[in-house]
Amino acid sequence: MIRALSNNISFLRTTLYISTFVILVVGALTYRSIVDATNSSEMITHTYKVNVELEQLLSNLNDAETGQRGYIITKDSVFIGPYIERRSKINNSFAELKVLTEDNPILKEDLIEINRLINERLLAFQTSYQSLPKGDIKDPNFISNFRNGKVLMDSIKHKIRGAIQVQNNLLEQRQSKYKSDLIATPLLLFSLLLCSLILMYVAYNSIYDNIKKLKSKNEELEIFKESTNQSEIVSKHGTWTFNARKNVYTYSDNLYRLLGEQPQSFEPTIENFLKYVHPDDVEQLSKQVDQMRENIELPYIYYRVIHKNGNIKHLKAYGRSIVNDDDEIILLGTTADITDEIMSFRALEERNMELERNNKELSSFNYVASHDLQEPLRKIQTFLSRLEDEEAEKLSPKGLKYISRIQNAASRMRLLIDDLLQFSRSNKADKVFEDANINLLLEAAKQDLAEVISAENAIITSDNFPSINVIPFQIQQLFVNLLGNAIKYKAEERTPKIEITHQIVEAEKEESIKKPKKSFYHKIVFTDNGIGFDNEYADQIFVLFSRLHNKDQYSGTGIGLSICKKIVENHRGYITATGQLGVGATFTIYLPIE
Amino acid sequence: MKYLKNRKYTVLFFFTVLLIGFNLNSCDQLIKNKNLETKKIENQKQAISDNKNEAKLLLMLSKDNQVVIKLSKALQKVINKDSNVKLAKTIEKTHLEIADDLYDVATDKLISIPNYSELAFNKAIIDINQTNKIAALKKLKSKIDNQLFLLDKLYKVTNSKEFKTVLVEADSKITDSLNKTKNLINDLKKNS
Amino acid sequence: MQEDYINITLADDDEDDRLFFTDAFDEIKITTRVSTFNDGVYLMDYLNSEDALLPNVLFLDLNMPRKSGLECLKEIKQNPKFKDIAITIYSTSASEEDIENTFVQGANIYIKKPSDFKTLKKVLSEVVTINWQYHTNSMNKENFLLRF
Numbered sequence: 001m002i003r004a005l006s007n008n009i010s011f012l013r014t015t016l017y018i019s020t021f022v023i024l025v026v027g028a029l030t031y032r033s034i035v036d037a038t039n040s041s042e043m044i045t046h047t048y049k050v051n052v053e054l055e056q057l058l059s060n061l062n063d064a065e066t067g068q069r070g071y072i073i074t075k076d077s078v079f080i081g082p083y084i085e086r087r088s089k090i091n092n093s094f095a096e097l098k099v100l101t102e103d104n105p106i107l108k109e110d111l112i113e114i115n116r117l118i119n120e121r122l123l124a125f126q127t128s129y130q131s132l133p134k135g136d137i138k139d140p141n142f143i144s145n146f147r148n149g150k151v152l153m154d155s156i157k158h159k160i161r162g163a164i165q166v167q168n169n170l171l172e173q174r175q176s177k178y179k180s181d182l183i184a185t186p187l188l189l190f191s192l193l194l195c196s197l198i199l200m201y202v203a204y205n206s207i208y209d210n211i212k213k214l215k216s217k218n219e220e221l222e223i224f225k226e227s228t229n230q231s232e233i234v235s236k237h238g239t240w241t242f243n244a245r246k247n248v249y250t251y252s253d254n255l256y257r258l259l260g261e262q263p264q265s266f267e268p269t270i271e272n273f274l275k276y277v278h279p280d281d282v283e284q285l286s287k288q289v290d291q292m293r294e295n296i297e298l299p300y301i302y303y304r305v306i307h308k309n310g311n312i313k314h315l316k317a318y319g320r321s322i323v324n325d326d327d328e329i330i331l332l333g334t335t336a337d338i339t340d341e342i343m344s345f346r347a348l349e350e351r352n353m354e355l356e357r358n359n360k361e362l363s364s365f366n367y368v369a370s371h372d373l374q375e376p377l378r379k380i381q382t383f384l385s386r387l388e389d390e391e392a393e394k395l396s397p398k399g400l401k402y403i404s405r406i407q408n409a410a411s412r413m414r415l416l417i418d419d420l421l422q423f424s425r426s427n428k429a430d431k432v433f434e435d436a437n438i439n440l441l442l443e444a445a446k447q448d449l450a451e452v453i454s455a456e457n458a459i460i461t462s463d464n465f466p467s468i469n470v471i472p473f474q475i476q477q478l479f480v481n482l483l484g485n486a487i488k489y490k491a492e493e494r495t496p497k498i499e500i501t502h503q504i505v506e507a508e509k510e511e512s513i514k515k516p517k518k519s520f521y522h523k524i525v526f527t528d529n530g531i532g533f534d535n536e537y538a539d540q541i542f543v544l545f546s547r548l549h550n551k552d553q554y555s556g557t558g559i560g561l562s563i564c565k566k567i568v569e570n571h572r573g574y575i576t577a578t579g580q581l582g583v584g585a586t587f588t589i590y591l592p593i594e
Numbered sequence: 595m596k597y598l599k600n601r602k603y604t605v606l607f608f609f610t611v612l613l614i615g616f617n618l619n620s621c622d623q624l625i626k627n628k629n630l631e632t633k634k635i636e637n638q639k640q641a642i643s644d645n646k647n648e649a650k651l652l653l654m655l656s657k658d659n660q661v662v663i664k665l666s667k668a669l670q671k672v673i674n675k676d677s678n679v680k681l682a683k684t685i686e687k688t689h690l691e692i693a694d695d696l697y698d699v700a701t702d703k704l705i706s707i708p709n710y711s712e713l714a715f716n717k718a719i720i721d722i723n724q725t726n727k728i729a730a731l732k733k734l735k736s737k738i739d740n741q742l743f744l745l746d747k748l749y750k751v752t753n754s755k756e757f758k759t760v761l762v763e764a765d766s767k768i769t770d771s772l773n774k775t776k777n778l779i780n781d782l783k784k785n786s
Numbered sequence: 787m788q789e790d791y792i793n794i795t796l797a798d799d800d801e802d803d804r805l806f807f808t809d810a811f812d813e814i815k816i817t818t819r820v821s822t823f824n825d826g827v828y829l830m831d832y833l834n835s836e837d838a839l840l841p842n843v844l845f846l847d848l849n850m851p852r853k854s855g856l857e858c859l860k861e862i863k864q865n866p867k868f869k870d871i872a873i874t875i876y877s878t879s880a881s882e883e884d885i886e887n888t889f890v891q892g893a894n895i896y897i898k899k900p901s902d903f904k905t906l907k908k909v910l911s912e913v914v915t916i917n918w919q920y921h922t923n924s925m926n927k928e929n930f931l932l933r934f
Binding site for chain 1: 641642648649650703705
């Protein structure tokens with residue numbers, strides 16, 4: 001659009017120049033033709049003046065001749081008067097002609113000749129006047145003189161007429177030349193003016209079109225500017241420009257609001273801006289601004305500003321350069337208020353740290369408590385056993401019973417503490433994943449339960465496991481708990497049989513996995529033939545301290561399965577249980593494959 | 595942008611200067627022309643009137659000359675003394691010369707003057723006898739005087755150098771004949 | 787300089803544990819001479835003294851004031867004078883960390899303090915009768931933690 005406009009501008013300029021030139025040319029030509037017209041009319045006047053004088057000569061001579069005739073007829077000297085008068089009149093005519101024909105040599109020569117002839121004629125007049133009083137009309141001398149006079153007269157007339165004709169011819173020539181000029185020029189001038197007018201009209205049209213286009217573009221720009229202002233307000237950012245050559249800034253309205261001021265409330269200079277910057281950031285920002293001035297670019301910078309009312313805001317600024325029409329480099333910059341983000345980030349960080357601290361405290365509390373609780377408990381148990389061994393004979397049966405009860409309670413406490421310890425260990429923050437041989441872990445778990453397994457003659461079959469990325473001691477613990485449970489809750493009438501299977505499954509196809517995070521999982525299933533449980537409690541059994549039996553039926557703390565759940569969750573997996581009363585229980589573990 | 599602006603203003607400036615200069619010049623020219631024209635016309639008019647005056651004066655001069663010639667011719671017949679007759683003859687000759695000179699000049703100037711006397715003669719001039727010869731001589735003298743007076747006037751009116759030379763010559767000749775006439779008058783006065 | 791009794795030393799800050807220990811050895815039918823120290827400093831001071839009678843088996847508790855069992859272990863292992871001492875870690879805790887650390891530092895065996903006297907006697911007699919030559923030469927994590 002701008003291209004078209006500038007094209008039009010040069011077109012307009014050309015039009016202007018052409019029109020000016022045409023008008024000047026027209027003016028000059030008009031001037032010349034007026035001058036020519038004047039000259040031509042002067043020439044006419046001149047010619048006619050000359051012709052008039054020449055005719056005067058002729059008429060004077062005619063008058064003199066008439067006077068002569070009168071005298072000849074009447075011999076009255078009154079007729080001689082005109083002859084004398086005529087001479088001076090003739091002289092006057094010649095006086096005029098001399099001046100009028102100064103620049104006409106041909107005519108000058110003619111005049112000399114005419115004068116000579118006139119003199120001869122006048123002489124002839126005189127001769128006739130002189131001879132007549134004495135002689136007779138019929139005198140041959142007189143007649144010859146008279147005839148001579150007529151001849152002279154004729155030749156004079158002829159000469160004069162000739163001169164007049166020559167003048168007229170000359171005049172005609174010049175007139176015709178002027179006429180042709182006069183005809184051609186107005187037409188040419190008129191056509192040139194017409195062209196000029198058309199050009200100007202075309203130019204006007206193009207100007208009008210351009211103005212209309214500009215207007216509509218301007219309106220669009222206005223709307224766009226308004227919407228930009230709105231968007232700036234909503235998204236809490238301001239824009240600014242920096243003209244490198246002129247060292248001048250402009251600030252958008254919202255940039256002022258970012259500083260807590262009214263729009264355009266102070267002059268957009270860098271000094272005024274720095275007044276609002278946090279004292280700690282001023283130095284760095286000044287350096288960055290200096291760099292910006294040098295490189296005409298601004299990478300992301302961060303700084304704080306303080307509003308007049310004391311609020312501190314965090315700002316982020318960025319600038320990129322463009323080149324405008326006048327070949328000046330302008331830096332276009334955006335500054336955004338990121339205070340909210342930073343605040344929420346900080347808040348989040350704080351909460352996180354608090355939570356972590358709490359966690360750590362709880363963890364260590366858990367651990368230490370469990371650990372330190374063991375000491376006295378152990379003492380109790382050991383002393384009890386010593387007592388039993390050493391002093392059994394000295395105690396009454398009641399005493400022995402009491403000791404036995406104390407031992408039971410102590411063992412229960414021990415179990416609880418052990419499980420709590422386990423639970424707290426599974427909570428530890430520093431969990432190290434490594435590719436572990438699951439088969440070995442299973443074997444170690446079996447070793448841990450070696451006594452019970454051999455006591456109950458439990459049969460444990462397992463698939464071959466691949467190596468999985470796990471926290472080894474936790475997986476081992478998991479296996480221990482599950483196997484331990486399977487054996488503990490054995491059915492009276494049959495030998496406990498535990499089957500452990502492994503598969504790799506697709507998350508989508510497994511119903512029990514809700515909102516899986518990965519696509520594929522290891523599926524490890526522990527199936528036993530123990531007493532099972534009512535499926536109604538499938539979810540409840542994983543809840544901390546929750547049991548399906550009381551402590552007299554089966555010992556237990558209600559922590560074991562919670563620990564299993566925790567361990568599986570640590571591995572970002574899932575654990576589910578299904579059971580059939582009297583048939584057995586199935587525990588399914590899903591471990592994700594990364 | 596700066597350069598373009600400058601150029602625009604420079605061009606505009608020069609253009610304006612040129613236009614003003616042109617205007618002034620042409621106006622000046624027009625005025626000068628007009629003045630020239632007026633002067634030319636005035637000069638022309640002046641020249642014409644000068645020519646007319648010249649012709650008139652020359653005519654009068656020649657007329658007087660003719661009278662002088664005629665008178666001197668007539669006086670020759672009535673004068674007795676030979677020396678006086680010789681004087682009169684000389685006067686006549688001188689004035690005939692002058693007449694020729696005048697005639698030549700007139701022809702050059704396209705002025706028509708009569709070669710010899712006009713027809714409207716004063717009878718008084720022809721009828722000179724013993725009784726009125728002194729009166730006639732006096733008349734002669736006055737005529738010659740008049741000629742000098744006319745010569746003077748002509749000298750002032752004319753522009754032609756050659757004419758002026760002729761006039762100066764004529765003046766000396768005429769002054770000479772004037773003296774001769776004066777002598778004649780004195781002589782005749784003495785004798786009668 | 788081996789006499790016909792086994793020289794046993796215990797470092798433990800707990801009085802009761804020391805009592806159990808000595809009582810247990812009293813009842814074990816192995817000829818032993820038992821000495822106890824109250825903490826790591828006393829132990830190391832004794833061991834480093836000129837006329838120390840070095841034990842055959844040293845039982846180290848981990849949680850002791852002033853100098854912990856782990857520190858003593860490090861010191862002992864650094865000193866070639868004590869290379870013949872079989873070191874047993876005798877602790878309440880059986881955490882992975884402790885087991886790992888003591889194993890790495892060169893302890894021979896790890897015992898979690900039992901809560902039953904009979905078990906205690908059994909364990910102690912097992913430990914002192916181990917043929918330490920075989921044991922020390924094969925540093926094996928599986929056998930490190932004594933299971934009972």
